[in-house]
Amino acid sequence: MEEPEKLENFIEWATAFGISDSLVINVDEDKRQNPNNRQPLSCLGQSLSISYFPDAGGRGLCAARDLQKGELMLKVPKSALMTSQSLMLNDHRLSVSVSRSSLSSTQILTVALLNEVSKGKRSKWYPYLTQFPSSYDILASFDRFEIEALQLDDAIWAAERALEKTKMEWESAATIMEELMFKPHYMSFKAWIWASASISSRTMHVPWDSAGCFCPVGDFFNYAAPEEEQVLSEDLAAADMAAKPLRLTDGVFEEEYAAYCFYARRNYKKGEQVLLSYGTYTNLELLEHYGFILNENPNDKAYVPLPSDLYSLCSWPLDSLYVHQNGKPSFALLAVMRLWATPTHLQKSVRQLAYSGSIVSNENEIIVMEWLSRKCSMLLKNLSTSIEEDKLLLSVMDKDFESVVEFKNELLGLTW
Numbered sequence: 001m002e003e004p005e006k007l008e009n010f011i012e013w014a015t016a017f018g019i020s021d022s023l024v025i026n027v028d029e030d031k032r033q034n035p036n037n038r039q040p041l042s043c044l045g046q047s048l049s050i051s052y053f054p055d056a057g058g059r060g061l062c063a064a065r066d067l068q069k070g071e072l073m074l075k076v077p078k079s080a081l082m083t084s085q086s087l088m089l090n091d092h093r094l095s096v097s098v099s100r101s102s103l104s105s106t107q108i109l110t111v112a113l114l115n116e117v118s119k120g121k122r123s124k125w126y127p128y129l130t131q132f133p134s135s136y137d138i139l140a141s142f143d144r145f146e147i148e149a150l151q152l153d154d155a156i157w158a159a160e161r162a163l164e165k166t167k168m169e170w171e172s173a174a175t176i177m178e179e180l181m182f183k184p185h186y187m188s189f190k191a192w193i194w195a196s197a198s199i200s201s202r203t204m205h206v207p208w209d210s211a212g213c214f215c216p217v218g219d220f221f222n223y224a225a226p227e228e229e230q231v232l233s234e235d236l237a238a239a240d241m242a243a244k245p246l247r248l249t250d251g252v253f254e255e256e257y258a259a260y261c262f263y264a265r266r267n268y269k270k271g272e273q274v275l276l277s278y279g280t281y282t283n284l285e286l287l288e289h290y291g292f293i294l295n296e297n298p299n300d301k302a303y304v305p306l307p308s309d310l311y312s313l314c315s316w317p318l319d320s321l322y323v324h325q326n327g328k329p330s331f332a333l334l335a336v337m338r339l340w341a342t343p344t345h346l347q348k349s350v351r352q353l354a355y356s357g358s359i360v361s362n363e364n365e366i367i368v369m370e371w372l373s374r375k376c377s378m379l380l381k382n383l384s385t386s387i388e389e390d391k392l393l394l395s396v397m398d399k400d401f402e403s404v405v406e407f408k409n410e411l412l413g414l415t416w
């Protein structure tokens with residue numbers, strides 16, 4: 001089956017499940033009040049439609065009309081959520097094996113997902129499963145060469161740790177997969193990585209299972225980093241939103257409606273991509289859990305090695321000592337560096353000033369900024385490639401080539 005046909009089947013399937021982007025929040029209540037209402041032809045088209053955004057996540061959802069901040073855009077009934085619970089409900093053998101095991105909730109969902117995929121077209125979730133990517137770029141899927149290419153120690157360590165953790169989880173699930181008589185293909189580490197990457201990058205939080213749920217259509221939203229909530233009282237009054245209180249989260253399971261509900265996080269014009277905040281992540285964390293990075297990420301952090309005698313002066317957690325993506329030191333880093341750059345016998349008297357975020361003196365500020373800037377330059381110089389070289393390499397990899405030889409020649413032609 002071709003991709004457009006698979007997508008069409010999926011939309012039909014999702015519509016039959018009661019997934020809807022129309023503004024009716026309670027499907028059952030609506031049916032009671034309008035018994036002659038036919039099922040809509042498509043679950044999308046009223047508020048959202050599927051579109052392709054090459055520079056912002058690929059396939060995603062765009063506004064099918066102007067959307068107001070806080071407005072309901074999509075609801076996915078509980079019966080359409082694919083969870084360990086719903087997968088076991090239809091599979092007695094799986095549920096018996098799981099009940100005898102001591103697997104974590106994420107391992108259970110991984111096994112349940114692989115078990116379901118192995119059923120192929122016999123699975124009731126088949127139209128939805130055809131919409132999952134065939135491979136992922138999360139850290140745990142990186143090979144040795146790709147891990148080395150990360151260059152920075154903390155990134156390499158995060159990738160090694162992610163790979164190790166995934167391997168351990170796979171090994172300890174071997175018995176249950178044998179018991180369920182998985183074919184070798186579904187037992188493989190490659191299949192396990194695929195399933196755990198699906199869970200890591202596509203599930204949403206539900207209160208009853210820490211592994212989360214797969215939310216058909218809801219998982220088509222691409223990511224935008226959360227920004228500080230604006231003070232909206234005036235905006236809200238103007239938009240007559242008094243009856244619709246502002247939600248801090250844009251996707252949430254609502255017990256009251258027994259559905260996953262998605263609300264617009266800001267106003268959108270028709271045709272704009274509608275984005276969801278999956279949480280606050282640095283680029284390394286985005287790569288670890290979702291397999292992508294943002295060129296501009298307000299939550300990104302870079303850590304530089306600090307003087308060893310600085311730590312005894314610091315009462316903040318060590319992970320708060322970082323440099324923002326725009327080059328500014330974090331509040332805690334700046335404060336503790338100012339104290340560290342003060343002669344020891346004066347530290348006590350300026351401690352409060354430094355900890356409140358104030359400049360200690362012009363000389364002190366120059367010492368701090370020069371030290372940090374030297375450290376950052378040194379760190380960047382010691383990496384085997386510069387950002388410009390990486391960008392050049394990526395631009396070559398994005399091109400289409402007729403042959404491997406042509407690709408190789410283009411790579412050899414790069415000069416730096």
Ligand SMILES: C[S@@+](CC[C@H](N)C(=O)[O-])C[C@H]1O[C@@H](n2cnc3c(N)ncnc32)[C@H](O)[C@@H]1O
Nearest residue numbers: 056057058059201202219220221222223290292
């Ligand atoms: C929940 S899915 C979103 C829908 C996905 N594009 C699809 O076609 O199924 C999350 C994945 O989408 C991609 N993604 C989401 N937001 C992105 C962004 N801002 N930039 C690049 N990739 C993004 C990443 O591959 C991520 O793992």
